[in-house]
Amino acid sequence: MEAETKLASPWHDVMEQVKTWARINSPWAIHYNSGSCNGCDIEILATLTPRYDMERFGVKLQGSPRHADVLICTGPVTRQSRERLLRTYEQMPDPKFVIAVGSCALSGGVFQGCYNIIGSISEVIPVNMFIPGCPPRPEAIIYGVVQLLEGLKK
């Protein structure tokens, strides 16, 4: 958190807690596929469907990076989509978080060594939460998101 000017009164702590509470309970997400085999993408979309339904935790898939707090990205960043991934990340307003889903996003996965990929997402943008698995189950993705939100509490 950027260092805010310290307000003397306890009012500041209350405001801080309310802000954190709001951020935990309504993490809007945007999903970016930087070259994934879309196995992870259909699992991310499956988390929004009736059986798993991430809307219970307030997660809503947004269209524009301007509206999103959490960037869920998949795939071993291909050279072509590297710049677009950066642009998406920069367009998102603070405070923003990045979740890398799938072993490709973590380490280039099975495509390690192919000539057109850069490897993992963390080589392009800072990542807050890694969710391994090829593809991770929807429960694992939800667990990852909840863990990220828990982390916010501190």
Add this chain to the structure above:
Amino acid sequence: MESLANQKKFIVPIGPQHPALKEPGHFEFTVDGEIITGASVRLGYVHRGIEKGTESRTWIQNLYLLERICGICSHVHALAYALGVEKLGNVDVPPRAQAIRTLVAEMERIHSHLLWLGVAAHEGGFDTLFMYTWRDRETVMDLLEGLTGNRVHYSVNVLGGVKVDVDEKQADAIRRGVDFLEERTKYYMKVVTTDETFLGRTRGVGKMTTEQADELGTVGPTGRASGLTRDIRVDAPYAAYPLYPVQVVTGTSGDLLERFIVRIKELYETYRLIRLILDKMPTGELTARIPRRIPENEAISRVEAPRGELFYFLKSNGSEMPERIKVRTPSICNWSSVINFAVGLKLADMPMVLSGMDPCFSCNDRLVVVNRPTGSQVWTWEELRQYGINYYR
């Protein structure tokens, strides 16, 4: 709309992201007045260099690499590759393994068609149908997970056979699941053919006659909706399809509505096939030995993926690693057919034709560069659609 420095330069906005079904692409039309004179597509956002990767991995490692080309038809890629390698090493696979491979291929077809039905409905703004289809798709995902242990990449294939067996309990679970899905598919057929707003978006859109479909080389349900009876399971039966004959499902009118209907009818056909396979499952062991070094040879293996014909060309040079593996995915056929189908059409028709041709197009980038002789402009897909609407008003 800012004009471009040179026509070749194109700006790719970060559009709404979908589970991009193959490479997210990007279209470019050259227009003379209102008639499209040329069109081209630019892929490459998901190009990872897999074919080069296969040349530096052994035959067995390649199985896991090629399976991850596409998350929705992963079994079909592995099956085509395994059949090709078995042809190279001329190994014959026990019939029970072939039957299990066919069973998993058909279950994956259900999973892919239901997914496409949901995404197409979501693209047309019909979210309830999207939620319903994806909820029912969970049934087939559970069955696949029960059978193979994983929801998406099942890794059922091993060079020379299968590493998964179907016991009686799983067979009953699959039969019950298929019965439930058959009920739901009847409901979807009713929804797709009667819901007014949905018909408004799909009837008469992107009409393609049989000759055009053949001329443009469309494959899979998109071609069959125009009456092109091209289905590798019938033309060149592979795995266990000779034992379980398939009836080709074709439509006649060739518009987007017909493609919905053809895919839903194919689901009925798949349910029948699965029940047939489960009833007449041959016995025997599951794998056959395959040498580590495949003798020098060339092989072609063609398989019917949910989206159309998947073409594998394998070449070995006697070593542990393949000399060359060429993968031609079905989507590239549908894309190249759109490119040529677009010439001569009016620009105003293009948005509906593109989304009509293969709904997974619509998850491509939203940018269309219109190169007019007077100077080129960059339009978003939506502006093209807007242009189409004003043009017709």
Add this chain to the structure above:
Amino acid sequence: MDITSSLQNAEALLNLWMHGMDYPDLSRIDVTLPPRELKSAVSILKKAHWGYLSAITGLDRPAPAPTAQDSANVPAPDGAIEVLYQFCEGAAVLTLRVSVPYSAAIIPSICSIIPYATLYEREAMELFGVTFKNTPDSDRLVLPDDWPVGVYPLRKSFTGFTDAQKEEMVE
């Protein structure tokens, strides 16, 4: 139309290049022919409605490594790129094999006959460095925009970027 009958009439159609034919297995015919006769063969197939073009595959056949006893005056044989045009009719597969040396890798484009071959040709152009004469569209298909010109990834000579090149790529 079972396999043998469709193979027979494929043979009949292409009897001009009878010498180049061989039968790797019972459902395939390979016809090797020089680049300049490619278009006429393809148009014969098209007129007879024999199947459809399923894929264009590139094969890199690098020059055999110059063995020790090769005397200096014999110029090292130039590597070749072989392009396979695979046509499918039912279960039968007819492959037209065209091979061109590295130095003069030019093949006439068949897009005038089969319009949808443009994507396959673009891909082969990018990845193998074969140029298809007067192909309608020669933009890049799959390789990224910042890919160095003249580097053809699917050739055997390409063994990936050195780390230095990778660094300068990433900024």
Add this chain to the structure above:
Amino acid sequence: MTTITLPALIILLIFPGGLFLLASGLVYEWVDRKLVARFQNRVGPRWFQPLADMIKLLAKEEIIPTGVHPGLFVTLPVAALAAALTAALYVPMFGFTPAFSFRGDLVVTLYLLSMMTLGIGLAGANTVDRFSLVGATRTLTQLFSYEAPFLLTLLGPAIMASSWQISQINVYAHNVWWMIFTQPIGFVVALVGLMGKLEFPPFDAPEAETEIVSGALTEYSGRGLALFRIGKDVELVIGLTLVVAFYLGGLANPLEFLIKTLVLLLVMAGLQSLFARLRIDQTVGLWWRIGAVLALIQLLAIIIGRFIGRV
């Protein structure tokens, strides 16, 4: 009819006006999202979700993109929300008599509500981003298409009550038989018009998430977006009260208000999940061909009815 008059300031800031209205807007948004989710067989958000969304958006960094008139960019959301809030003063919120009502406040309320949509349209047109440009054109095209039929249908009860004052129409509707039975067509067009005004599916072409990111509001983040979303919620509550006051037999006490509006919201949520999104030309076509004609027929029927009645 309970005639409670509260000191004007409290009305404006606390009770039927400011804070309470915002809170009810949030509650109605939650009810709507929960119902649509339940229709789609999903669990749906928790009760405090809209509140959390709003606070989070307010706490987010506000990005003012380049190529945008900064003054306009900031004031538009405020103006839009202000228009929506003032419209609430003339409407019998929660069954209480409207705080301020004068002859002809029906037209003023409708004008204020469409000021809100105008604000969103201008916000979209203000930026350079192509998606919001298209979103803005769509919002405005849709505004011009549903405005006329919606106004005509609200004229019906006004003519019956022979007054332009919402509170009088409310009193009249309370005494006489429910207008929904005497003017069924008018009710249907008013309901569908309300859905068009609030851009619920099948009329959500202006912010079609799959086609143009989020339409006119693509460039907004943080405070601007929060204000616009709150404005939309308030518009939802006001729209519901208007249609209920006119067609479902007036509003006398808060309990009646709650029951009737929530039932109407249930009907609207059902309609929302039934239809696919209509293309913008289909929506405009639907409105002008069917909506306007039906509204005119209904109006004709009322005028003839009254004429026969008086003779």
